[in-house]
Amino acid sequence: QKGGWDSYMDKEIHEDPKAVADTLLGRFGPEGELNLDELRIDPEDIRQVDKIIIVACGTASYAGMVAKYAIEHWVRIPVEVELAHEFRYRDPILTSRTLVVAISQSGETMDTLMALRHAREQGSRVLAICNTQGSTIPRESDAVLYTHAGPEIAVASTKAFVAQIVAAYLLGLYLAQVKGTLFRDEIHQTVDSLRAMPSKIEWVLDTQADTVERTASSLVDAKSFLFLGRHVGYPVAMEGALKLKEIAYTFTEGFAAGELKHGPIALVEPGEPIVVIVPSARGRGTLHKKVVSAIEEVKARGAFVIAVAEQGDPDAEEYADVVFWRPACPTLLSPLVDVVPLQLFALDMAKSKDLDVDKPRNLAKSVTVE
Numbered sequence: 001q002k003g004g005w006d007s008y009m010d011k012e013i014h015e016d017p018k019a020v021a022d023t024l025l026g027r028f029g030p031e032g033e034l035n036l037d038e039l040r041i042d043p044e045d046i047r048q049v050d051k052i053i054i055v056a057c058g059t060a061s062y063a064g065m066v067a068k069y070a071i072e073h074w075v076r077i078p079v080e081v082e083l084a085h086e087f088r089y090r091d092p093i094l095t096s097r098t099l100v101v102a103i104s105q106s107g108e109t110m111d112t113l114m115a116l117r118h119a120r121e122q123g124s125r126v127l128a129i130c131n132t133q134g135s136t137i138p139r140e141s142d143a144v145l146y147t148h149a150g151p152e153i154a155v156a157s158t159k160a161f162v163a164q165i166v167a168a169y170l171l172g173l174y175l176a177q178v179k180g181t182l183f184r185d186e187i188h189q190t191v192d193s194l195r196a197m198p199s200k201i202e203w204v205l206d207t208q209a210d211t212v213e214r215t216a217s218s219l220v221d222a223k224s225f226l227f228l229g230r231h232v233g234y235p236v237a238m239e240g241a242l243k244l245k246e247i248a249y250t251f252t253e254g255f256a257a258g259e260l261k262h263g264p265i266a267l268v269e270p271g272e273p274i275v276v277i278v279p280s281a282r283g284r285g286t287l288h289k290k291v292v293s294a295i296e297e298v299k300a301r302g303a304f305v306i307a308v309a310e311q312g313d314p315d316a317e318e319y320a321d322v323v324f325w326r327p328a329c330p331t332l333l334s335p336l337v338d339v340v341p342l343q344l345f346a347l348d349m350a351k352s353k354d355l356d357v358d359k360p361r362n363l364a365k366s367v368t369v370e
């Protein structure tokens, strides 16, 4: 059943490319336009949507945070991302023009289910992004967009995360198509880039696994790890921190790189391992410069820096102690590749500690209580 892999988690990480490819399948019309008839929402109702609230927990909420950057950029409507268990207790503002998107791999997470019930009671439409056909969350939603990651058995969510991002991106591009906020060519270009992602993920799995494994075994005794990122790298940092926490039982904290000087830098001491998601160096944009200066700050205090950076980034080469390379891709799509070495890293750390990677202590695959 594990198809020759040592663990389900191992197998499922190696299914990341397929999860992305399969989630894209069958969702385009003859002219390459997005075809999401499966949603069964009247395009006129889509045009009316003036706000999106994404509700989810854990890894699914980080996929939602990634999607926020893309959807706001493409559709020009506000997108809020809220942990499902916090959502209904704050009396959120919901109208018939609010689209609530519930993201869940299992479709059975009670917190997310209660959030969607609350949203529907308030008259909002709920769309589920889910990996499990016929589960409760899609059954109770107005519409569903399935991710096609295949069954995910390991407690740590991996391939479902990349599939959730793809599904949320398809939704964003569809909204942009219906509302006319992007030109056809822009949509086509992004779709082409999405279609190129499975082979880029494959490249990471094929070429970076050895560096990741060596790095993990050299850091197996580290007491804590910090993860930093900016823009879409921020949720990726949070996700990398969560993976390591739940599988390798290591204390980790993920935060926005810009927050460093507002507190977390006090934690940095010589030898502290810090994983930094570095945005594309092409054009050496502002984002890249800012993240590189965060690396310089922590290096100056003796941190051991592991960068996730674009191939050929000279600054990553110069300042980081180790680099996990990503092939060039548009910034908004980079989480699909950047998370892969972090998933492998958590797996390798857990293996070095001889832990059960598929069934970490105290955790259940789906949390069916509030």
Ligand code: M6R
Pocket: 057, 058, 059, 060, 103, 104, 105, 106, 107, 108, 109, 112, 155, 156, 157, 158, 242, 243, 246, 363, 365, 366, 367
């Ligand atoms: O099934 P769901 O996507 O609703 O689950 C949400 C979280 O419980 C889940 O992502 C959890 O954080 C994972 N263990 C993360 O690896």
